[in-house]
Amino acid sequence: MKFMLMMNAPRGDGDWGMKHLSMDELKAHIGFMKNFIGELKSEGVLVGAEGLAPPGAARIVRASKQDHSPEVTDGPFAEAKEFLAGYWIVHVETAAQAYAIAARASVAPGRGGKPMYIAIEVREVMSAPPVEP
Amino acid sequence: MADSHEHLLRELAPQVLGAVVRRYGDFSAAEDAVQEALLTASTDWPKDGVPDHPRGWLIQVAARRLTDEVRANIARRRRETELVAEAPLDEQIAPAPDSEHEPEKEDTLLLLFMCCHPALTRTSAIALTLRAVAGLTTAEIARAFLVPEATMGQRISRAKQLIKKSEVGFVMPSENERDERLEAVLHVLYLIFNEGYAASGGDSLQRVDLSTEAIRLSRDVQRLLPDNGEVAGLLALMLLTDARRHARTGPSGELIPLDEQDRSLWDRHAIDEGVAMVSRALSQGAVGAYQLQAAIAACHDEAERVEDTDWPQILALYGLLKRTSDNPMLTLNQAVAVAMVHGPQAGLQLLETLDADPRVAAHHRLAAVRGHLYEKAGDPAAAIESYQTAAALTSSVPERDYLLLKAARLRELAH
Numbered sequence: 001m002k003f004m005l006m007m008n009a010p011r012g013d014g015d016w017g018m019k020h021l022s023m024d025e026l027k028a029h030i031g032f033m034k035n036f037i038g039e040l041k042s043e044g045v046l047v048g049a050e051g052l053a054p055p056g057a058a059r060i061v062r063a064s065k066q067d068h069s070p071e072v073t074d075g076p077f078a079e080a081k082e083f084l085a086g087y088w089i090v091h092v093e094t095a096a097q098a099y100a101i102a103a104r105a106s107v108a109p110g111r112g113g114k115p116m117y118i119a120i121e122v123r124e125v126m127s128a129p130p131v132e133p
Numbered sequence: 134m135a136d137s138h139e140h141l142l143r144e145l146a147p148q149v150l151g152a153v154v155r156r157y158g159d160f161s162a163a164e165d166a167v168q169e170a171l172l173t174a175s176t177d178w179p180k181d182g183v184p185d186h187p188r189g190w191l192i193q194v195a196a197r198r199l200t201d202e203v204r205a206n207i208a209r210r211r212r213e214t215e216l217v218a219e220a221p222l223d224e225q226i227a228p229a230p231d232s233e234h235e236p237e238k239e240d241t242l243l244l245l246f247m248c249c250h251p252a253l254t255r256t257s258a259i260a261l262t263l264r265a266v267a268g269l270t271t272a273e274i275a276r277a278f279l280v281p282e283a284t285m286g287q288r289i290s291r292a293k294q295l296i297k298k299s300e301v302g303f304v305m306p307s308e309n310e311r312d313e314r315l316e317a318v319l320h321v322l323y324l325i326f327n328e329g330y331a332a333s334g335g336d337s338l339q340r341v342d343l344s345t346e347a348i349r350l351s352r353d354v355q356r357l358l359p360d361n362g363e364v365a366g367l368l369a370l371m372l373l374t375d376a377r378r379h380a381r382t383g384p385s386g387e388l389i390p391l392d393e394q395d396r397s398l399w400d401r402h403a404i405d406e407g408v409a410m411v412s413r414a415l416s417q418g419a420v421g422a423y424q425l426q427a428a429i430a431a432c433h434d435e436a437e438r439v440e441d442t443d444w445p446q447i448l449a450l451y452g453l454l455k456r457t458s459d460n461p462m463l464t465l466n467q468a469v470a471v472a473m474v475h476g477p478q479a480g481l482q483l484l485e486t487l488d489a490d491p492r493v494a495a496h497h498r499l500a501a502v503r504g505h506l507y508e509k510a511g512d513p514a515a516a517i518e519s520y521q522t523a524a525a526l527t528s529s530v531p532e533r534d535y536l537l538l539k540a541a542r543l544r545e546l547a548h
Binding site for chain 1: 385386495521524525526527528530534537538540541542544545
């Protein structure tokens with residue numbers, strides 16, 4: 001089974017929640033995330049992972065009703081309390097294993113090196129039907 | 134042993150493909166046939182030894198594949214339509230390549246002109262050049278760009294279709310077309326180099342190094358056109374930039390800016406070659422943008438310590454470079470040079486002229502350079518804000534981390 005683990009970051013005051021961390025706190029956070037990816041790789045469960053650029057540059061696109069050309073708007077990001085910061089896709093055998101991985105990501109260090117308890121949304125990735133025995 | 138075969142095959146690939154395309158016209162079919170010939174060679178040569186004329190051997194094997202294919206197609210069509218083939222076999226096969234002076238040289242150049250044709254999108258041109266001219270496999274190209282192999286395979290076959298549709302001929306462009314076409318070739322090589330440079334770090338061990346490939350291809354072009362100043366300028370620019378590769382990132386992939394790099398890690402050999410090459414090109418007249426950029430890179434590379442950098446010279450070169458293009462990124466870099474020569478306030482003033490330019494007004498580099506100049510001007514509060522703005526705008530993780538750390542360090546110094 002594949003699961004997508006989505007990390008929703010709080011918007012904080014302004015565009016970036018990480019901007020109040022000190023040098024050491026930032027280094028610890030960055031190091032943790034790098035290390036985490038390395039662990040998932042060596043455990044053989046990582047399918048893919050991407051970090052998303054901050055939402056300031058995000059746009060909502062809809063086809064115009066006249067000629068289906070792209071209509072681009074800034075979108076309702078200003079009011080959003082959280083935004084998708086990035087995701088991991090893992091290949092595991094049970095949902096419980098995916099939850100365990102999500103919990104490891106959740107305790108990424110923040111202020112004072114303490115766990116941030118980030119909320120991780122876990123969704124199963126749809127796949128082909130199971131093979132008949 | 135296997136490595137030397139691979140090296141030889143890669144070197145011969147474009148020459149063989151060029152010769153086969155010239156003979157049979159159909160680029161797409163020729164490309165497939167050459168790939169098969171290369172594959173046959175990579176299994177046969179280690180067993181039987183390298184033939185006396187490896188290039189001729191490969192052309193022959195590829196040509197045989199191709200004629201088999203043509204025959205099979207004709208036979209199939211005949212079966213399908215129950216008609217005598219509408220064209221005799223002879224007409225399907227163009228005359229053999231004339232054995233004039235150094236046809237392999239011309240073939241490689243023609244192949245480059247074809248793959249980098251302005252009718253193709255840049256992404257198509259890049260993929261096709263790496264496959265057809267650099268001789269990389271689809272899998273290698275896919276890994277280098279971090280996309281699935283199927284995606285890259287599709288991109289390459291679409292590029293081949295485009296060539297077919299747009300009827301880009303395998304003929305040497307006319308004298309006045311030559312410059313424009315060469316410009317497209319150099320731009321594609323430059324983009325390949327940049328892609329490798331930007332993607333360096335990470336899992337680079339398992340990936341073909343695009344910067345190295347771009348340098349190799351540029352060396353080929355330089356050998357074919359030794360008197361062209363811009364070709365030499367581009368190769369010099371690549372060498373002088375690549376010379377710093379081991380100093381530009383730290384142990385965990387973090388960015389290290391030019392002024393903080395350990396210059397003993399720079400590749401002296403590459404610098405000497407690059408400096409000599411750009412000096413020769415500049416002395417031959419007709420100075421172009423690649424030569425000027427290479428000259429700026431040379432100014433940095435020749436300074437043993439950061440404080441030895443010849444900033445007035447760099448500033449003068451940016452002045453010349455701006456005459457060749459109105460790219461706002463040039464003004465951004467020029468502002469740094471202005472700050473080094475005339476002080477940070479002068480640099481900040483120059484940056485203000487970019488605020489109204491929609492091409493860079495919201496670009497992270499503008500905010501990052503501004504942060505750097507505010508820091509130099511002794512205004513940490515403004516610097517912190519600029520760095521954080523830049524961090525929120527960049528889409529590169531190492532760059533974002535670097536900018537956030539810059540801001541955090543200034544905050545701590547203020548306490």
